Amino acid sequence: MSDIPGNLRFSVNHEWVREEDDGSIIVGITDHAQQALGELVFVELPEAGQVVTEGDALAVVESVKAASDVYAPIDGEVTDANAALADTPELINSSPYEDGWIARLQPGDPTQMEQLMDAEAYELMLAESGA
Amino acid sequence: MPVWDMGKKTSLFSRHVDSGAKMVDFGGWDMPLHYGSQIDEHHAVRSRAGMFDVSHMTVVDIAGAASRTYLRRLLANDIDKLTSPGKGLYSCMLNESGGVVDDLIAYRRSRGSVAAQTAGEAPGPYRLVVNAATGERDLAWMKKVAGDSAVEITCREELVMLAVQGPAAREITAPLITDDLRDAALALQPFCSVENTDVFVARTGYTGEDGWELIMENQAGRKLWDDALAAGIVPCGLGARDTLRLEAGLNLYGQDMDAETSPLVSGLAWTVSFDDESRDFVGREALLEQRAKGLDEKLVGLVLEDRGIMRHGQKVNTEAGPGVVTSGGFSPTMKRSIALARVPFAADDQCYVQIRNSSCRATIVRPPFVRGGRILVGS
Numbered sequence: 463m464s465d466i467p468g469n470l471r472f473s474v475n476h477e478w479v480r481e482e483d484d485g486s487i488i489v490g491i492t493d494h495a496q497q498a499l500g501e502l503v504f505v506e507l508p509e510a511g512q513v514v515t516e517g518d519a520l521a522v523v524e525s526v527k528a529a530s531d532v533y534a535p536i537d538g539e540v541t542d543a544n545a546a547l548a549d550t551p552e553l554i555n556s557s558p559y560e561d562g563w564i565a566r567l568q569p570g571d572p573t574q575m576e577q578l579m580d581a582e583a584y585e586l587m588l589a590e591s592g593a
Numbered sequence: 594m595p596v597w598d599m600g601k602k603t604s605l606f607s608r609h610v611d612s613g614a615k616m617v618d619f620g621g622w623d624m625p626l627h628y629g630s631q632i633d634e635h636h637a638v639r640s641r642a643g644m645f646d647v648s649h650m651t652v653v654d655i656a657g658a659a660s661r662t663y664l665r666r667l668l669a670n671d672i673d674k675l676t677s678p679g680k681g682l683y684s685c686m687l688n689e690s691g692g693v694v695d696d697l698i699a700y701r702r703s704r705g706s707v708a709a710q711t712a713g714e715a716p717g718p719y720r721l722v723v724n725a726a727t728g729e730r731d732l733a734w735m736k737k738v739a740g741d742s743a744v745e746i747t748c749r750e751e752l753v754m755l756a757v758q759g760p761a762a763r764e765i766t767a768p769l770i771t772d773d774l775r776d777a778a779l780a781l782q783p784f785c786s787v788e789n790t791d792v793f794v795a796r797t798g799y800t801g802e803d804g805w806e807l808i809m810e811n812q813a814g815r816k817l818w819d820d821a822l823a824a825g826i827v828p829c830g831l832g833a834r835d836t837l838r839l840e841a842g843l844n845l846y847g848q849d850m851d852a853e854t855s856p857l858v859s860g861l862a863w864t865v866s867f868d869d870e871s872r873d874f875v876g877r878e879a880l881l882e883q884r885a886k887g888l889d890e891k892l893v894g895l896v897l898e899d900r901g902i903m904r905h906g907q908k909v910n911t912e913a914g915p916g917v918v919t920s921g922g923f924s925p926t927m928k929r930s931i932a933l934a935r936v937p938f939a940a941d942d943q944c945y946v947q948i949r950n951s952s953c954r955a956t957i958v959r960p961p962f963v964r965g966g967r968i969l970v971g972s
Contacts, residue, residue: 500626500832503923506949526631526632526832527832
């Protein structure tokens with residue numbers, strides 16, 4: 463059973479989004495996603511200033527098994543990335559919602575947040591997919 | 594229903610589930626990928642002892658008066674190198690165009706060999722251990738090559754095969770096998786086997802560490818698994834098996850060579866024996882022709898100098914021309930990415946691997962990368 467915090471929003475691609483007080487958002491991958499990927503050994507991070515559209519590849523996470531894209535859950539500009547992941551990608555496994563965050567974005571269109579799922583909807587999606 | 598409900602199960606299936614394994618499909622078998630952490634499992638084998646259920650591999654016993662003649666034709670390596678009972682030999686079997694049908698280990702069995710010798714054409718019988726994913730195709734091929742010659746080809750799918758691997762694996766496992774075989778098993782040289790009616794023990798493996806592979810009936814197999822677990826041997830899945838074999842520079846069939854590639858461009862020339870000119874093995878003519886024309890490719894090791902992970906299928910650019918990564922991944926021992934790659938014969942020194950949008954620098958090395966717990970290549 464995976465952990466799904468109630469204060470986050472979720473994408474169908476298993477990214478989570480946290481809204482910050484300054485209007486920026488933090489993006490990471492869910493506990494379910496890190497469990498499915500297995501032990502992470504490399505993360506390709508986005509660079510500050512990079513402008514992304516919802517659905518663009520934002521980062522790449524590589525487990526012992528395979529490489530997987532992390533998609534931008536909404537439009538925005540990257541303002542920061544979690545540099546600690548360069549040397550300790552396993553933070554995503556041990557702390558997917560805190561120390562394992564991936565990038566900070568300044569949203570281009572904050573209303574897109576409403577298209578993302580809340581915890582209950584995400585839990586339902588996981589249940590329906592047999593996870 | 595989870596996918597793993599569909600496949601074939603080994604006799605140890607419920608053990609794996611009980612130990613918390615993540616099960617995956619592998620060549621039609623439900624096999625453990627890992628039991629929590631494949632990296633920890635990898636380190637357990639390098640530092641002490643781990644065990645793998647490899648019952649999905651296919652054990653094929655070869656008996657009958659024509660066994661030796663048959664294997665001299667079937668295998669690219671020369672079965673006559675098995676000069677005494679118990680010895681084992683790594684070999685490919687090839688198709689007529691010199692492509693690899695499969696790779697395997699052939700043993701000359703110690704038990705029953707006297708009877709076989711008195712029955713007719715000495716020596717025999719033999720035991721082959723072939724890959725899981727190719728088992729059925731292999732059997733069809735073996736029967737085709739056998740034609741109507743006097744050999745019995747028996748697939749022993751009911752047997753359990755366990756690999757115990759690591760510097761302490763033999764020492765920990767020895768008390769768990771039958772008394773009358775223990776001393777002989779501990780005295781085995783690498784690539785040799787010994788057996789009694791209960792168990793077949795070979796000092797072989799696929800990890801680059803010392804250890805045994807043990808073949809037995811399923812009840813004995815389950816007991817040995819339980820005893821080994823109780824003795825502290827770490828259960829390891831296919832994930833660790835792959836990173837261990839890659840570090841050891843051991844080829845994986847279907848990735849590093851296949852029916853379309855020659856052993857001569859797959860780092861396996863050492864397993865092809867041309868010495869006996871009277872030995873007409875399947876594929877010999879094709880390989881001689883390739884050799885006469887000159888080989889234009891080779892299989893090498895790569896160590897990634899830049900950041901990233903090399904993967905199967907990625908393009909390699911060398912000064913001598915393009916190549917391809919055949920097996921790539923993360924080395925838990927070296928904590929960087931390593932790979933096997935097929936590159937132009939003249940390629941040397943540095944190359945670049947295309948990883949998504951980046952061209953990443955790699956050094957060409959001669960495998961193995963790691964053996965006996967020690968890193969052998971790289972900076």
